[in-house]
Amino acid sequence: EPEVTQTPSHQVTQMGQEVILRCVPISNHLYFYWYRQILGQKVEFLVSFYNNEISEKSEIFDDQFSVERPDGSNFTLKIRSTKLEDSAMYFCASTQTWTGVYGYTFGSGTRLTVV
């Protein structure tokens, strides 16, 4: 069964450093998403991406965050200057269309620890 692949599985970084989280969505999917989950809390929407543009973003997704699809396969989330409160699990997801006709496939996540 096709999978969404995320790397690395765990990243430790110092406060103020830049991090890039990587995702390889399912090849025929067109819509891509990043979510985060702070330990013990809800899964929170960050951003959706379609046709090389951001479709929607949440209040969490401020100027410190950016997303990119640098080639035909990778989808990245960059945090420019990490803060302690950015420590969380980050999940990438993809789907064929946003209308809900198809299910979403999530990756297994990257655990980001900011120290």
Added chain:
Amino acid sequence: DAKTTQPNSMESNEEEPVHLPCNHSTISGTDYIHWYRQLPSQGPEYVIHGLTSNVNNRMASLAIAEDRKSSTLILHRATLRDAAVYYCILSGNQFYFGTGTSLTVIP
């Protein structure tokens, strides 16, 4: 975004059926009803989704009320591996996760 309401937690005995309810009274006509589950330390996993008619797949069944304001996820025989947080979500670009229902399966 349309929101859903689920009980915070439920328990089931192993090998018994489980009915997980969800209310979505503000659902719009084009919203699909999705169910996902999250096992500890893992990403959300697709379970099932539907629009109006009841749906069955190898994991579960989805029963949708006639007015579409509520739905029920049915696990026919709960196993210990089904212990997870189950999320009922209405389709839309943000795909909003609520707090879900934490299912405990008792051996």
